[in-house]
Structure formats: structure tokens, C-alpha cells
Amino acid sequence: MTEIGDRFQALRDRAEAEYAAWRNPERPRIDVADDTSARANGGEATRAALRQLIEQRGAAVELGSNHGYGMQWLQPLVTITWPDGASVVYGPVTADRVALIVDEATGRVGAAAELAIGVVAGDRPGIPSIREHPFFACEPGERRLLRNIGLTDPESLEHYVATGGYRAFARALDRHLEPQAVRKLLADAAITGRGGAYFNTGVKWNFLAGAPGSDHYVVCNADEGDPGAWVNRVILEGDPHLLLEGMVTGGYAMGATRGFIYIRDEYPLGIERVESAIAQAEAAGLLGENILGSGLTVTLEVIRGAGAYVCGDETGLLSSIQDMRGMPRIKPPFPANSGVFYEPSNVNNTETYANVPFVMRHGAEWYHELGTAEMRGTRLFTFSGDIERTGVMELPFGTALPDVLTACGGISDGGTLKALAAGGPLGSILPAALLPTLNTTLNTFRAHGGSMGSGGMVFISDRWCTIHLNELNSEFVEEESCGRCTTCHGGNQRMTEIFRRLIGGGGRRDDRHNLEMIDSTIQQSNCQHGQLSPTVMRNTLRHFSSEYDEHALGHRCSTLRCQGLTRFVIADQSDPALPEAAAICPVDAFHGVDGARWIDDEACVRCGACEDLAPRGITREAVPVAPAIVRI
Numbered sequence: 001m002t003e004i005g006d007r008f009q010a011l012r013d014r015a016e017a018e019y020a021a022w023r024n025p026e027r028p029r030i031d032v033a034d035d036t037s038a039r040a041n042g043g044e045a046t047r048a049a050l051r052q053l054i055e056q057r058g059a060a061v062e063l064g065s066n067h068g069y070g071m072q073w074l075q076p077l078v079t080i081t082w083p084d085g086a087s088v089v090y091g092p093v094t095a096d097r098v099a100l101i102v103d104e105a106t107g108r109v110g111a112a113a114e115l116a117i118g119v120v121a122g123d124r125p126g127i128p129s130i131r132e133h134p135f136f137a138c139e140p141g142e143r144r145l146l147r148n149i150g151l152t153d154p155e156s157l158e159h160y161v162a163t164g165g166y167r168a169f170a171r172a173l174d175r176h177l178e179p180q181a182v183r184k185l186l187a188d189a190a191i192t193g194r195g196g197a198y199f200n201t202g203v204k205w206n207f208l209a210g211a212p213g214s215d216h217y218v219v220c221n222a223d224e225g226d227p228g229a230w231v232n233r234v235i236l237e238g239d240p241h242l243l244l245e246g247m248v249t250g251g252y253a254m255g256a257t258r259g260f261i262y263i264r265d266e267y268p269l270g271i272e273r274v275e276s277a278i279a280q281a282e283a284a285g286l287l288g289e290n291i292l293g294s295g296l297t298v299t300l301e302v303i304r305g306a307g308a309y310v311c312g313d314e315t316g317l318l319s320s321i322q323d324m325r326g327m328p329r330i331k332p333p334f335p336a337n338s339g340v341f342y343e344p345s346n347v348n349n350t351e352t353y354a355n356v357p358f359v360m361r362h363g364a365e366w367y368h369e370l371g372t373a374e375m376r377g378t379r380l381f382t383f384s385g386d387i388e389r390t391g392v393m394e395l396p397f398g399t400a401l402p403d404v405l406t407a408c409g410g411i412s413d414g415g416t417l418k419a420l421a422a423g424g425p426l427g428s429i430l431p432a433a434l435l436p437t438l439n440t441t442l443n444t445f446r447a448h449g450g451s452m453g454s455g456g457m458v459f460i461s462d463r464w465c466t467i468h469l470n471e472l473n474s475e476f477v478e479e480e481s482c483g484r485c486t487t488c489h490g491g492n493q494r495m496t497e498i499f500r501r502l503i504g505g506g507g508r509r510d511d512r513h514n515l516e517m518i519d520s521t522i523q524q525s526n527c528q529h530g531q532l533s534p535t536v537m538r539n540t541l542r543h544f545s546s547e548y549d550e551h552a553l554g555h556r557c558s559t560l561r562c563q564g565l566t567r568f569v570i571a572d573q574s575d576p577a578l579p580e581a582a583a584i585c586p587v588d589a590f591h592g593v594d595g596a597r598w599i600d601d602e603a604c605v606r607c608g609a610c611e612d613l614a615p616r617g618i619t620r621e622a623v624p625v626a627p628a629i630v631r632i
Helices: 003-023 036-040 043-057 095-105 157-162 167-174 179-189 201-209 231-238 240-254 268-283 314-321 350-362 401-407 432-437 442-446 466-479 486-503 511-522 528-532 535-543 545-552 578-583 609-613
Strands: 029-033 062-066 078-081 087-090 116-121 217-222 258-264 299-305 345-349 378-385 391-396 417-422 428-431 456-461 566-570 618-622
Touching: 003 157, 003 167, 029 036, 029 043, 029 095, 036 043, 036 268, 043 062, 043 095, 078 095, 157 240, 157 268, 167 240, 167 350, 179 201, 179 240, 179 350, 201 240, 201 345, 201 350, 217 240, 217 314, 217 350, 231 240, 231 268, 231 350, 231 378, 240 258, 240 268, 240 299, 240 345, 240 350, 258 268, 258 314, 268 299, 299 314, 314 345, 345 350, 391 401, 401 432, 401 456, 417 432, 417 466, 428 432, 428 535, 466 486, 466 535, 466 545, 486 511, 486 528, 486 545, 511 535, 511 545, 535 545, 578 609, 609 618
Parallel strands: 029 062, 217 258, 217 345, 258 299, 378 456
Antiparallel strands: 029 078, 078 087, 087 116, 378 391, 417 428, 417 456, 566 618
16 A cells, blocks of 8 residues: 555544444434524524533433534434434424433433434434435435535544545545546536536536646635525535545646635634634645645635625636635636636536535446436535425435425415525526426526526515515615626616616506616626626516516505505504504504504505514505596
8 A cells, every 4th residue: 555545544544433433422422403504593502401401410411513404494403322323313402492302312212202303323213214204305315415414523524534535535646546537537427517507517627727837726616695595505514524625636636736715704604614624634634735645735725705796706706815806807718717816727616516526436427327418416405485394405406396395395384386586686586387397407497587596496485576576686686786887787776776666656667678678788797697687587577477567557566565565554453562563663653542543654664563563463455556647
């Protein structure tokens, strides 16, 4: 065995021993999910309550951490692992229910049965496998990208190495798998970019490898800003070494010695975990100078984004890394010729890099076992909106979206599906009638003028107004425009003004023509932020034409969501929350006394605070339409 093989084998032996002890602890261990979703749902309070109760009882249990299994609607999640290696996920485990978990862990079998979700490892009598949960009905039998989620401590390098991490990369160095062979393997596997363009990754890597000069850079775009998308966050927080192995392999394959991971600042836990993983990998000789004694040098550094959505564009991101204004560049030149610091660079999405180690381990044919001829493999999707079960799934390309909606428990609160929003504000909004024609491939969305985007999908119920959603969307893309192009910034200002007027009751007959003219003009923008910004509006005019006409010509909103077309009225004078609702009105629009209250419609600013506080007593109704004036 060579020096490279000896070094890695020694690391692997230590890692496997440590992981084996973690998987089969001497006494039961309670792992609290520690990720952004868990923290947002009270996970830290659950951990504190568990720690306090364990200390009070002197319970013979350990307290640890893992990443949630992807079932966000059940957070906070905890996992109990027993000495025989059996692990069961429970949730939601709020701070007031931790006694049930400690009881279960310390021998009172069935104490937490009402919270049991499923077995993730081993066997536990009476508890089914978590893979039998209907939420995972569309996932393949065995996860790929998510294989470590919930089964490792994401802050442990040893856990990653013990479960196969860095092995393929070390083998490539040890057996001298040439960089060209690595690129060919990825091209043959047909890994496509996960940022939304879905371009062949191996081909893209060839562009940088063939670029002149010796200063080449690998860059990871983790500036995930689409509403309803958190696929990158799952990898950053749940398996950061998977990203690092993909990037260091990319550095080797493309001749790059330095790389940057650009993470949005709204992901503080992801930043913390990736920075920690970099330090661990450097200390172990898997990253940095003279990796495993091979002479290869690849250094990685985290760059914190400053909240500019437009930096999701790869060239805007490159400008930001250079401490310049986050403004997309005009192409050509492309990043492979002039990227960060104007040197040849390759930019890939987080999930794209995360796929690389698996293809290196298992080969192209294994990768082709899932997916379609058009799009190979799997990808992560996050599903949210008006559904019973919100979370993340790893789905083969080609999975039917009606099946996904069923797995998500259908539309919540007895509503019906109205629309599917995919790809964020630059993506698409398609009507429920098209859902049977949609699956997780790009062309099924393109056929209807939409985009699948980068993994975030939001199911919208019939309680929402598409015109109101368009106003929110257009305001966002206007605000996030870098301002260089008059076509983009000015065009989105005009689009926003029109939608604001529509929801305010001032729709005009020529608004459709003006929106279509904006759409045509804005295509001359320099980057995709401008070019794609009218897509949702275009989808609305095409697929929700009757709802648009209702607002523009009929001056009505059947969903009662648009402020200028609705008014608040007292529906139930006996609601005890009415006095408090009246007290918080910012414009003192409430008048009268208990039992005889009324709202001054002219004073009301439609903030909705009163309705939130007293939903039984206050409701919305349509504003009567004034009779049309006929001019002769």
C-alpha cells in the first residue's frame, strides 16, 4: 500500500471504531435534531428540557445531536439509540413531552409510543420502519444524497469517513485516476447542474480544465434564496463533508488549487458547520496542502453572502467574492475563462458537488439506475405551502407530482389545490389542472411555460389569490434587481405598479397589453434575473386569465385577499376578542360599544391585524362594485 493508502486507512480505522461505538452506545442515547427547522420549532428548548430532566433523575442516558430526517412538520425530532444499535425517531417532541422520551430510553417500553414515527436502524418491536411512512412513498428504497441524514452526527468527520466518505477521492489519488478520467466519469453519468440550468457537469468541468493559466478556482453557489427552497441547507447543515469531498475532487479534476463556498448569511448554522468541517478535513490531511502526502493542494474558504438575491447568478456571486458590488456580469466571457479575480473558474450548485462522491464510489451505471433517459439520478426537493406534511424528499427524476402531493398529505384544512409554484420568484406558477401532466423533469414544466427551478416547490390552495401573489413576487424581483439595466429595474417597477393598482381596485382594460409589453422589453436585460422576472406574470396571464380579468375588468377578488377589493366587517358581535382587536387598530377604525361595534371602511387600512386576533368576530367581504358610467 502506498503512503496515500496508508494514511487514509489509518484515518478510516479510527473513524470506523468511533462510529461503531456511536451506533452501539454503552447506554441509550437521545439525539435531538439540530438543524434550522428544528431550532425554529423549539428544538433548543427541547434539548434544554431533556438535559435538565436527565440531570434531575440521574438517568443513565446520553444526550447527543443529529440532523432531522426531513419531516419538518414533525419537528422537533429526537432519536433514541439503544446499545443493540436500534434507533427510533420520535416527534414532535416539545419541551413539555420530554419525560416520555426519557422514560422510553430508560426502560419503560411504550412510554413514548404516541410520538414514535419509525425505526431508522435495527429493529424495535411494534414500531414500523420509517421508510414505511407515507411521506416517503415516492423516495427510492435507499437514499443516496440523504443516506447519512439522521444516522450520523453532522459535526463529526469520523462519522462521514466511517460511512464511506473521502474513500473514492483517496482511491483516485492512490491509484492515480487521471483528472481527465474523473471528468469523463461525471460526463458519462450525466450529472446535471442542480441550480436550475441542468447542464452536464462533466462537460462543464472540461471547460475549466482546458482553460489557460495555472490559477483555476472551484466555487460553490450556496446562495439559496428561493422561497420554499432549503435543499442546499440540508447538505450544509446535515452532511457538510459530502460537499467538501465533491469540491476537492473538482479541484483535482479541473486543476484548481483554491475554492470558495458562497453561503447566504441567513444560514448561520450552515456556515458554522461548513467552516468546522473545513478545519477538520485540513487537520486530517484531506484538504489543504499536500493532501494525504500526494502533493495535491486544494484549499477551501467560506464566503458569507450579504443577502442579495441577484448573487444567485453565478457571475453576480463571483463579483461579490471579489468584494465588488453583487452585480451580474455580461457574458461572454464565461466564468471558465474569466471568473473570480478574472481567473478561470467553475461554479456549481451545492447539490451538484454533493453528487460527485457517489458517482466516484459507484460509477455511472449505478447513477443511471434511477431517473429517466432525459435526466439521470435523483435530486432533493423541498415541499411546502398549504399541505399537511412539509419537508424534504430525495426523488428520482420523473416522479409524478400528483403522487408527491399525496405523500405530502394533500392540501391542508380541507382546501383544494389551486396552483403549484416552483423555482421561486423567477420560476413558475402553474394551475392545479396541469398537475397530472407534471413530474420532476424539466421538460414537463417547460411544456407549459414554466420552470422546475432549483428544488423548491410550494403547493398553493384555493384560499390564495394569484394576482396578490404576483404583486408580492414583482415587488421582490424589483427590490432585488441590481439596478444596472433600465429594462430590468424599470420594467419590474412598472410591473409592480400595475399589480398594486389591480389589487387596489384600479384595474384598467389596457393593463394586459402593458404587462405583455413589459415582458417583451425586459427580455433585453443583461442577466437572467431580468429575463426571467416576468415568468410568473406570464404564467398568470396564460393559465389564470379568468382570475386576472376578474380583477382588471370586474374589480373583484373572489378569494377576498386583495386589500382594495375587500373590506373588514363585524361578523359576530359576541366574540370576546373584539375589544382587544379594536384596541390594536392602528387607525382607530373601530367604533361603537360591546354588542354594537362597527368598522369605518374609509379609515381602515386593511392591515388585517384585527382579523388575526379575532377571526370569529371579524371577516372580509367584497367591496360593492360601483355601477359603470356609460358615456355617450
